Amino acid sequence: RSMSRSWQRSRPKKLHQQRVKRNNIRAGLNWFQLLFHDFKLWVEKQRNERYEFPLFLKRIKSIQGELGSSTAALFLFVRYLLMVNIASAIFWMGLVVLPQAIYFDYSALDESEEYFTGLQLFLGTGRVAQSWLFFQGYSEIFAGYKMYVAYLITHFVVIFIIFA
Secondary structure (H helix, E strand, C coil): CHHHHHHHHHHHHHHHHHHHHHHCHHHHCCHHHHHHHHHHHHHHHHHHCCCCCCCCHHHHHHHHHHHCHHHHHHHHHHHHHHHHHHHHHHHHHHHHHHHHHHHCCHHHCCCCCCCCCHHHHHHCCCHHHHCCCCHHHCCCEECCEEHHHHHHHHHHHHHHHHHC
C-alpha cells in the first residue's frame, strides 16, 4: 500500500516533467535561433498589448466623457502628431544639428559684413549662407562624420516613427 502511494505521488511529477520537455521549444534551439525566437515572441506581445502613452490621457478621457468619442479621437490624433514631432526633433537635433554645431569652422565666417538683415535670412545670402543653421551651410564630411548619411538615417528613423 505504501508503495502505491509513493508511485502515485511521483507519477504526476514525472508526467509534468515529460510534458515540459515535450512542450519546451526553446530546449533544442541554438543561441541565434533562441534570440530570433525570443524576438518573434516580443513582437507578438507588443502587437497584442495596447499601450497608451499617458500624455494628456486623463484630459482626453474627460473630453470623451463629455463630448463623445469622435472629439476624443481628434485629440488623440493631435497628441500623436505632437509626440511624432517631438521625437523627430530629438533625432534631428542629435544626428544633424548638434554634430554640425560642434564641428563647424567658425573661423571661416566672412567678417566683411558688419550687420545682419532680415532680408538676408529670407534670401539666404550674406552670413546666413555661411552659417551652420542654413541648409546650404552644411558640409558633406567633417571630422569623419558624413552629413549626407546622417540626413538619410534621420529621414528613415522619422518615417519609422510615423508608421510604426
